[in-house]
Amino acid sequence: MNGQVLRSAGGRVRVGAASPPPDASTALPGTGVGSADQLLGKPKPQYFYEPPDAGALALEADQERVYIGQGVRVNLYFYLKPADQALLNFYDFNNQLTELLRQLRQPTTWEVAAPDPSPLPDTVRRAGGQVFLRFRLAGRTYYPLTKEALQFPALQLTLTKFKLLKKPQPGDTERLAFYKTYAAPALRVAVRALPPPGAAVVGEYVLREGISGTRFRTGEAFTYTFGVEGIGNSTALTAPLLRPRAGLAVYGPTTREEALPDGRFRKSFRYRLVAQRPGTLAFDSLVQLPFFNPVTARYDTLRPELRVAVAGPALATAAASPADDPFYGPALTRADAQLQSLDVYHQVGRYAAWLVAALLG
Template sequence: MPATLRRFFVLLLLLLADVCPPLRAQSAAEAQADIVLGRTTFPVNEYFTIGFRLRGAALERYSAFPDIEGFKKSSKSSTTTTRIVGGQTSTELTITQRYAAYGEGEFELKPFTMTVNGLTIRSAGGKLQVQPQPAAAPSPAPGAAPIQGLGLLDKLFGKPKPQEFVEPQDNAFLALVPDKTTVFVGEGVHIGLYFYLTPADQGLLSFYNFGGQLPEILQLLRQRTAWEEPFNEQEIVPETVVAGGKTYLRYRLYEAEYYPLNTQPLTFPEIPLQMVKYRVAKKPEAGLDNRMEGFKTYRTVARTISVKPLPPHPLRDQVPVGDYHLREAINRTSFRTGQAFTYSFRVEGEGNLAALAAPVPQLSAGIEVYGPDTETGITRQAGRVGGTKQFQYRLIVRRPGVLALDSIFSLVFFNPATARYDTLRPEVRPQVKGAASSTAFNARRDDPFYQEMLESADNTLQQRDAYTEVLRYANYILLALGALAVFGWWRSGHRH
């Protein structure tokens, strides 16, 4: 075989070995991987690189490359190196991730780990020094020797150049939206913090560390002269709304109901929110992300809610404010004197139920009232706060006849919808049967023991000397037992 032909076949075999490595199963023990870092000092117009080398196995999977603060991920490259030594073929694969620096300065590459084919590889990180872009090199003089150092890959593919990015205009905004601009003292005003953006802006914006920004936002929303009822935290998901004839995606960031405690206005300053805004490549290239992360801060418009005093009323400083209705319940409608029963005064509606105080009973002779037991249920839904608050009392009536509960319980409130005062009064009028009775004992109204015992107490009248008769019979029994004991002792002594 001619020497030229032999050299051709050798080159062909080497080429096939590079493209189609031998189909030999390699165990996980043969596989090796390590991390390769690029130069840590480089100009701003060049890339920093992180890569990994895999030897002894084909690449199956690998974890994501780390993010570096101050850098934007750019393109990736892969290099395969095949070596034949002593008839043995070894293959080395290198995957490289390029990073473009946003600007000059010193940055920290934190320690990180990656997983390649199930192998965990680690890097201790380091300091990255990004230097200014060097001045353009002067053109070589005629006849001068060419500059050395240009690699073969740069000759073939060209040296990677950083992309130019521009910041497009967006239509997003942050808004603090109240449902009223003027309220009465004690009247609720709903405040919602929303972020709006058009569907076309979804690819340009994303939330940045909202959990870390939320405490500062809540501090700015806090009102010292108002009772705040925050809505339950929920997942931030977009909802489609129409504002000004334009369709937006609205993100509900926070909402609460505020109840002013005095006439001082509710003042909300500008609320800032930092978002990630991407800059796009001026000349997009296939295979690249064509975006660069940046930041933009959006701010709300400052808001002031004026607060009006309630109209004149003898109880103006004590009455609750809201739209309330009464739902009452009683465990029986007919009972006897001295028999305990329960009555529930349940307030339903929209308002600051948490601060609503129990009706104070107006007592008269022959009526005892204990309690109340209180139960509150507050519902926050669709920008409204309402629910129920129940006051359960225990009563004992000593005189027969119709019991007018409206003369005992009542609740005066101010309805901001009508700007008028109103009163909740019971309509239940139970019938009390039996003869008039007197109180057997003077129980403490705040003692829970007596409140429970009154439910099961027997109200049957007893003779005043009933306990004297019981004592007499007890003494007779004790004397009989004593005589029996003496007789037994005497009998046992005579037997011996």
């Protein structure tokens, strides 16, 4: 080099067996093994610190004590401060949620699932007036069927949290991931039996009536709607039966249900009526709905207020019976009681096709 001869003494290099690379499947999230880790080594936990967080898992009920048949809404929330969003991530959430929902089941209740939770949190203030972000993970409304108390076990949720580098340098890995488990304490909801007589639907209800038309004549059909609106178990609310009345034919009802804001509902029962006699028709003499109001702890009754005046001549009421029925009686007498093959209609269609083909040919 530059006209001079340079010499170097020889050396020996010992080559051993290659060590297996670390198993990336067992690494914590965010700590996968890469080429930089193999060259410089994995991040050393002693160089990182865990910043505090205010994350909390909570199982909350809107009431501590309910009556049999009264709904109690239970939600599973995760709270954290806005500044904690950079430190925490949900981990394997779908599998964890499946197990949490299994633990929330109550065999002595009728359960109604809440709408799917929003992926976006809402902002709330907790004790001390501090602002938190609240994620609703799951929600159910439970209607107890017995007076056995509802027992919810303690729940756990594992999240990914990040430790931060104590002395960050350009090019360094500034975060180290690890798992952190948050726990919600067990929850108990007491259940009270209904006072005597005890046989009634339970809820906070009001009556919404409706009728088709303003003038009514004998022999003409009209509809009456008995609508129940409020808070309660809509499944337990069945159609009330109209009391029989001479000279009044009743058909139905048809049922319609719709959800309203704030967890309320409206369930409507629509009856079709035909009056055969003139006079005043008071619907409170036909239908009423007794219920137990858990807020006032008293029994009450939904009573219609509508009254209609039916005009026109009195009409004869034909009582149908199999003996004098002009069609069904003779038809049933002549009917063949022998069982027919389910394929008979296909065979008739096949024969008809052959007949048409023969006529066209």
